[in-house]
Amino acid sequence: MIILFSSFVAFGSEIPDYTQKKLESYKSVCSKYLRTSSDSTLIYANRILSISIEINSKAWESMAYQYMGSYHIRKGHMAVGFDYLMKALSISESLEDWSDVANISNNLGVFYIREHEHERSIYYYNKALIAMETLISESDNITKRQRSNLIAMIFNLGEVYSIIHENDSAEKYLNEAFFESIKHGYKEQEEYVIAIRSRVFFNQNKVELAIKEIIEPIQYFKLKNNLDGYNEYSLWLSEYYLHEKQYGNAKKVALDIYGGKTIDNTKFWKKEASNMLHKIEAEKGNWKIAYKYNKEYHQLGSELDNADIRERIERIKQNYLSEKRLDEISSLKEKNTLSNQLVHQQTRFIYLMVALFVIMIVGIYFLLKFYLGLKKAYANIREKNNEIEAQQEEILAQKDHLQNYVQLLDNKNKQVEAGITYAKRIQSATLPVKSKMESILGDVTLFYQPCGLVSGDFYYCSGKLYKNNERICIVATVDCTGHGVPGAFMSLIGNGILNEIIKVKHIVKPSDILEGLHQRLQTTLSQYEEYGVQDGMDITVACINYSQQNVTVCSAKNSWVYFKDDQLNYVKGDRRNIGGMDLNTSNFRDHEISFANSKISFYFYSDGYQDQLGGEKNKKYMIKNFRNLLSHIVNLSTWEQENILKITHQKWKEKQDEPQTDDILVLGFTVGK
Numbered sequence: 001m002i003i004l005f006s007s008f009v010a011f012g013s014e015i016p017d018y019t020q021k022k023l024e025s026y027k028s029v030c031s032k033y034l035r036t037s038s039d040s041t042l043i044y045a046n047r048i049l050s051i052s053i054e055i056n057s058k059a060w061e062s063m064a065y066q067y068m069g070s071y072h073i074r075k076g077h078m079a080v081g082f083d084y085l086m087k088a089l090s091i092s093e094s095l096e097d098w099s100d101v102a103n104i105s106n107n108l109g110v111f112y113i114r115e116h117e118h119e120r121s122i123y124y125y126n127k128a129l130i131a132m133e134t135l136i137s138e139s140d141n142i143t144k145r146q147r148s149n150l151i152a153m154i155f156n157l158g159e160v161y162s163i164i165h166e167n168d169s170a171e172k173y174l175n176e177a178f179f180e181s182i183k184h185g186y187k188e189q190e191e192y193v194i195a196i197r198s199r200v201f202f203n204q205n206k207v208e209l210a211i212k213e214i215i216e217p218i219q220y221f222k223l224k225n226n227l228d229g230y231n232e233y234s235l236w237l238s239e240y241y242l243h244e245k246q247y248g249n250a251k252k253v254a255l256d257i258y259g260g261k262t263i264d265n266t267k268f269w270k271k272e273a274s275n276m277l278h279k280i281e282a283e284k285g286n287w288k289i290a291y292k293y294n295k296e297y298h299q300l301g302s303e304l305d306n307a308d309i310r311e312r313i314e315r316i317k318q319n320y321l322s323e324k325r326l327d328e329i330s331s332l333k334e335k336n337t338l339s340n341q342l343v344h345q346q347t348r349f350i351y352l353m354v355a356l357f358v359i360m361i362v363g364i365y366f367l368l369k370f371y372l373g374l375k376k377a378y379a380n381i382r383e384k385n386n387e388i389e390a391q392q393e394e395i396l397a398q399k400d401h402l403q404n405y406v407q408l409l410d411n412k413n414k415q416v417e418a419g420i421t422y423a424k425r426i427q428s429a430t431l432p433v434k435s436k437m438e439s440i441l442g443d444v445t446l447f448y449q450p451c452g453l454v455s456g457d458f459y460y461c462s463g464k465l466y467k468n469n470e471r472i473c474i475v476a477t478v479d480c481t482g483h484g485v486p487g488a489f490m491s492l493i494g495n496g497i498l499n500e501i502i503k504v505k506h507i508v509k510p511s512d513i514l515e516g517l518h519q520r521l522q523t524t525l526s527q528y529e530e531y532g533v534q535d536g537m538d539i540t541v542a543c544i545n546y547s548q549q550n551v552t553v554c555s556a557k558n559s560w561v562y563f564k565d566d567q568l569n570y571v572k573g574d575r576r577n578i579g580g581m582d583l584n585t586s587n588f589r590d591h592e593i594s595f596a597n598s599k600i601s602f603y604f605y606s607d608g609y610q611d612q613l614g615g616e617k618n619k620k621y622m623i624k625n626f627r628n629l630l631s632h633i634v635n636l637s638t639w640e641q642e643n644i645l646k647i648t649h650q651k652w653k654e655k656q657d658e659p660q661t662d663d664i665l666v667l668g669f670t671v672g673k
Contacts, residue, residue, distance in 0.1 A: 015055060023051060023060055030067045034074070037227060037266055041071040062091040062100055066107070073111055074228065076268025076304045082111050098135035099146070102128045106153055113160055121160045129153045138619070144184075151180045151189045155196060162199040170200050179583050188224070191217040195233045202240055211240045231257050231269040238276050242283060250280050271300035420485065424453045427488050430495050432461040437669075440464055440473050441544070445603075445638045445668035447645040449660070456480040456487020457606045457665040458495060462502050470547035474502050474513070475669065479558065479606035481535035481579075483663045493524060494537055510541040510554030511588035514578060518556075521579040536579025540604040544671060549596040551671060554588050561627060562593065563601040563634045570627060595672030601634050602671070608664035609645075614653040621652055630668075641668065 015023075026044045033041040045067040052060035065088035072081030085108050092100035105128035112121035132150045136142050158173035174197050181190040195217035201210035214237050221229035234253050241250035258273035274297040281290035438444045440463065448459065462474035476498065480490035494517070501507050501516045517539070525533040538557035545552070553560065555573030562569050571591060576584050593600060610626045613619065629648060633641045645666055653660065 015057065019051060019055060023048060026051075027063065034067060034070055035227075036225070037071065037074045041067060045071070058091050058095060059097065059100075062088045062095070062097070062104075065091070066100070066104060069104075070107055073107065073114070074268070075266055076271065078111060078115055078304075082108070085111065098131045098138070102131035102135065102149065102153065104128075105131060106149075106156060109156060109160070113163070118160055118164050122157065125153060125157045125160060129157065147180075147184055148186050148189060151177050151184075151186060152192070154180070155189065155193045158193070159196040159199070162196055162203060165203050167200050167203050170196075170203075174200065183583055187220075188226075191220045192229070195229075195236070198240075199236065202236075202243070207240055207243050211237065211244075214240070227266070227269075231272075235272055235276055238280070242276075242280055245283075247280060247284055251277065254280060267300055267304055271297055271304065274300060420453045423485070423488060427454050427458070427491065430492060431458060432463075436463070437461045437475075441475070441669045441671075443638045443670055445641040445645075445666070447609075447642050447664065447666040449608075449646075449649075449664040451483045451608070451660050451663045452485075454485060454488035455663045455665075456483040456491055457608065457663040458491040459665060459667050460495065460498055465502070465508065467506060467508055470545055472508055472546065473544045474508060474541065475544065475604070475667070476539055476541040477558070477604040477606060477665055477667050478537050478539045479608070479663070479665070480537040486535075487663065490535055490537060493521070494539075497521060497524070508543050509590065510543050510552050511590045513541050514539065514554055514556055514588045518576075518578045525579065527580060534580045536577050538573070538606070539578055540573065542602065542604070549672070550592055550594045551600070551602065553591045553593070553602070556588065558604070558606065559623065560602070560604050561630060562603070563631075564593075564598055566635070568627060568631050597673070599670060599672040601668060603630055603666065603668040605667070606663065606665045608660075608662035609649060609666060612649060612653055612661050612664075613658045614656050616655060618656040618658070621649075638668075 026048050030041055030044045030048070033044070045064050048060060048067070049064035052058075052064060065084045069081045069084030069088060072078075072084065075081075085104055089101065089104040089108070092104060105124045109121045109124040109128060112118070112124060129150075132146065132153055136146055136150065139146070154173050155177035158170045158177060161167075161170035161173065174193050177189065178193045178197075180186075181193060195214055198210040198213035198217075201207070201213060214233055218230060218233050218237060221233065234257055238250045238253040238257075241247075241253065254273050254276040257269055258277060260270070274293045278290050278293035278297060281287075281293060434444060434446055437446075440461070446459070448455075448457070450457070457477070457479050460474070460476040460478065465472050465474065478491065478494050480487045480494060482490070497517055497520045498513070501513055501520070505516070507513055507516055521536065522528060525535065527534055540553065540555040540558045540560050543552045553571070555571070556576050556578045558573045560571055560573070562571075574586070574588050576582060576586065576588065605626075610621050610623045612621045615621070629645070633644050636644070649664065
């Protein structure tokens with residue numbers, strides 16, 4: 001498991017620069033001491049807390065509680081750590097600080113996993129994952145720290161599922177975290193995943209493989225002086241040796257943790273090592289030694305519980321002393337106010353007289369200065385007039401020269417506009433005519449609005465096809481990398497490849513179409529070569545079989561929806577790219593939906609509509625609002641649907657006077673009764 005803590009830079013612009021620098025300095029020191037579970041963590045965390053209360057900064061107050069909670073959990077003071085983390089979580093949720101909500105929830109998951117309350121641990125790990133995904137979805141740029149924390153939250157879920165022996169769920173999360181770690185070069189996260197994966201092997205009784213797997217992470221965390229990682233996974237290795245009855249190896253590893261010979265230790269880990277040594281000696285039949293370690297295990301547990309109680313009593317005492325000091329300060333302030341009022345009345349008259357005298361002297365000084373300045377200004381004006389006349393002559397000479405350049409630029413601009421306009425005509429010619437689509441599909445809702453003259457989004461319709469004496473039609477919506485001229489080039493390439501796959505090679509199964517499009521695009525753009533272009537596209541493809549009365553849909557990255565019996569059904573696309581180098585090698589999945597006895601409306605779309613900036617808070621429109629909009633218009637005529645889609649988009653962006661963010665494509669059609 002991994003304990004996270006926030007990486008913010010500043011909270012609010014109202015904090016004075018000196019105070020802000022002091023808080024940042026304390027935060028940096030806290031982070032350094034927390035990695036080694038040093039008691040100095042609490043000293044600097046309390047300094048942050050005192051300043052945050054003084055300047056009324058809830059964000060910094062939450063940060064102080066996070067450091068305190070993480071420190072106590074590392075030291076084994078679980079109850080005290082839990083209290084602090086819950087305080088921090090409450091503050092961060094009120095501020096809608098999703099970064100802190102994610103990190104605090106993750107640390108609460110660590111608390112519950114150490115308390116062996118695995119269901120609660122899963123709840124908080126999932127809460128952390130949802131908060132981090134919300135943060136990333138609302139961010140224009142994903143930072144390296146955000147992506148690293150997201151990976152950590154994924155493999156934390158894998159770890160807790162491995163502990164409760166739900167190996168399938170564990171492997172799902174661990175594989176996702178492993179691929180993301182390799183893809184983005186996060187070595188530490190990769191080692192965590194390898195270590196936790198060994199637990200899955202152990203659960204599956206592949207103990208030799210588990211031992212081999214966990215050695216590398218232990219060596220890595222020892223090298224990096226990671227106390228928690230090294231201790232926890234060393235005890236796992238001892239458990240694996242014990243299972244294989246390699247008592248010598250098991251005891252050697254456990255004694256390293258027990259004695260703290262290799263790395264600095266804490267009471268919590270010494271307690272866990274005592275428990276492991278008790279199990280080893282009991283397995284060997286050395287009951288006297290086993291009893292000794294078991295007794296020490298319970299004794300250390302009691303000491304940690306007592307430490308929790310002492311910490312809570314100390315906090316109550318500190319709160320009482322703080323309130324008492326505040327009362328004394330308030331009384332002194334009242335006395336000081338009365339004294340200041342008396343002094344103010346006595347000195348006010350003196351200040352008034354002095355001020356009048358100073359005003360007189362200053363007035364005379366400024367009158368004299370004004371006269372001398374006015375005299376000098378007249379001389380400067382005469383000199384400037386001469387310079388202006390010379391500059392006017394030079395400007396007139398340059399005017400004709402600039403007009404020639406303006407005319408040249410205007411001609412070049414017209415040539416570029418003419419080229420792009422002609423490119424639009426070419427692209428429009430490749431798109432299917434709506435009336436022809438309606439002659440095959442029936443009513444078609446089409447909202448197609450490029451960001452510029454040409455578009456990176458396009459829609460596709462194969463027309464009537466026959467295969468194995470069955471009448472079919474292929475429909476697709478495609479979102480190519482980029483928009484404008486580069487996106488338009490990609491759309492022409494994609495359209496041509498789709499025609500080749502469907503009409504030349506007669507491939508109609510959607511998953512096979514996507515696989516063929518992926519391979520053909522990699523070849524066309526030389527993506528296996530160093531000089532190749534790593535662009536691609538997101539796509540949703542549907543095969544409508546009128547003979548069998550079913551629709552088969554497959555999607556790469558794009559989500560899509562369909563309405564059956566007025567019930568919205570939302571389907572996420574496969575997490576594979578079309579084009580580019582992709583580590584995900586899983587097969588595309590087909591979704592088959594029958595319309596034999598019902599009327600079904602399908603909507604395919606790119607991400608342009610939901611990503612449009614605007615609204616009251618100048619945020620993205622978001623997929624949730626888009627799905628709600630489709631639910632309201634699904635039973636209207638196609639003309640009304642297109643008009644509402646257009647007006648809603650226009651009003652959303654005009655609230656903040658935002659330009660169109662991306663190409664927009666929404667395609668809807670209805671099949672069945």
